[in-house]
Amino acid sequence: MLLPTPNPDELFVSVLTRLGRLNGFGDFREIAAQSFEAGISSSFIDATLNLPKFCKHLGDAYGAPEVLLNDLTCLGARRFLGEIDEEAWRALICGDASTSVGALTFLGATELRFCHACRKYDIGQYGVAYWHRRHQIPVLHHCATHGCRLKKVAIKRASIHESFPLPGDILPGQEIDLPSLWTDRFEHELEVFAQFLLTPMRPHHAQVEQVLRDELRERRLMNRTGVLRTNELLEHLISRTRSENSEEARSVAAQILRGLREPARGLAFGRAALLNSLLGDWRTVLERCNWLQAIGPSVAHVFPDGAKQDVPDVTVTHRKKCLAYISSDSAHSRLGFTKNEYRSFRWLLHHDKAWLDDLLPTVGRGCEQIEMF
Numbered sequence: 001m002l003l004p005t006p007n008p009d010e011l012f013v014s015v016l017t018r019l020g021r022l023n024g025f026g027d028f029r030e031i032a033a034q035s036f037e038a039g040i041s042s043s044f045i046d047a048t049l050n051l052p053k054f055c056k057h058l059g060d061a062y063g064a065p066e067v068l069l070n071d072l073t074c075l076g077a078r079r080f081l082g083e084i085d086e087e088a089w090r091a092l093i094c095g096d097a098s099t100s101v102g103a104l105t106f107l108g109a110t111e112l113r114f115c116h117a118c119r120k121y122d123i124g125q126y127g128v129a130y131w132h133r134r135h136q137i138p139v140l141h142h143c144a145t146h147g148c149r150l151k152k153v154a155i156k157r158a159s160i161h162e163s164f165p166l167p168g169d170i171l172p173g174q175e176i177d178l179p180s181l182w183t184d185r186f187e188h189e190l191e192v193f194a195q196f197l198l199t200p201m202r203p204h205h206a207q208v209e210q211v212l213r214d215e216l217r218e219r220r221l222m223n224r225t226g227v228l229r230t231n232e233l234l235e236h237l238i239s240r241t242r243s244e245n246s247e248e249a250r251s252v253a254a255q256i257l258r259g260l261r262e263p264a265r266g267l268a269f270g271r272a273a274l275l276n277s278l279l280g281d282w283r284t285v286l287e288r289c290n291w292l293q294a295i296g297p298s299v300a301h302v303f304p305d306g307a308k309q310d311v312p313d314v315t316v317t318h319r320k321k322c323l324a325y326i327s328s329d330s331a332h333s334r335l336g337f338t339k340n341e342y343r344s345f346r347w348l349l350h351h352d353k354a355w356l357d358d359l360l361p362t363v364g365r366g367c368e369q370i371e372m373f
């Protein structure tokens with residue numbers, strides 16, 4: 001059997017789908033029968049999967065069970081956040097508990113997300129569009145590389161018992177734009193933090209739970225006996241959203257809070273949002289969780305190379321946003337642009353500073369000025 005090499009940040013189900021296509025399997029239940037030793041199953045994604053047996057069968061081509069979970073799924077990051085308990089984790093990697101491709105893929109509803117710009121880039125770079133792990137993090141609604149809103153696709157269970165789609169198979173009518181939930185600033189902080197969460201360079205996971213508890217106590221959001229001040233905490237999270245009256249924002253915040261008491265019923269990666277909102281920015285989160293020691297003082301190297309993908313196209317998009325803002329506001333200023341189009345401002349500041357400075361110069365001393373980075 002030919003085994004495809006996982007692409008950067010690729011999801012397990014995506015690698016398996018490419019394996020199925022590469023080897024000409026018309027019915028992916030045969031992959032389950034051969035590699036999961038699951039016997040004849042009625043569904044590919046629900047077939048019983050025993051990780052140690054699977055890894056052994058493939059000669060550890062995708063690593064031992066723990067490596068596979070850390071590299072090809074979001075479970076390692078969720079374990080680090082305390083959303084998956086140690087016993088369940090150990091049972092999975094020892095083979096005492098079985099799982100399924102579906103359980104390793106979906107973080108809630110049977111849907112997957114992708115970014116149009118990433119899809120285009122991946123086809124050019126790797127010859128195939130694939131599902132990325134970092135696009136599946138439920139609290140994030142934008143692509144960290146391109147800044148555009150992610151598209152959500154409902155994966156119809158009925159059609160995936162025998163096969164599975166890749167982003168290249170998704171037609172325009174089948175995708176839905178995810179709403180912009182958080183403020184730009186907060187989402188950016190979350191994006192960076194989430195990327196760190198998906199790297200293997202994580203300190204001990206108990207640390208994050210301790211920091212979360214300490215922060216909640218220090219802010220008097222939790223008392224000594226562990227009782228939470230739910231309403232205050234809810235308002236605290238909602239203040240990070242774009243619209244405080246949005247039903248969706250309230251429901252997401254409530255689901256995040258539920259995860260504090262019952263991790264399995266909370267929103268996956270909800271604790272990342274909570275930690276970030278309590279500590280204010282990702283750098284402080286990393287510092288408090290003793291993470292900077294683990295990854296070293298220079299953190300630039302842990303970011304995927306993707307940051308420079310499609311640079312010319314993205315430059316044009318952000319320049320256009322800037323020019324549109326300037327022509328729409330006769331009293332335009334750098335500060336006004338920051339407030340109106342923060343994402344474009346941030347991008348231009350990092351990648352096209354000379355052009356930005358030329359059009360919207362930094363104001364002199366004594367004036368209102370924002371330079372966040």
Ligand SMILES: [Zn+2]
Pocket residue numbers: 115116117118119143144145146147
């Ligand atoms: Zn993207």
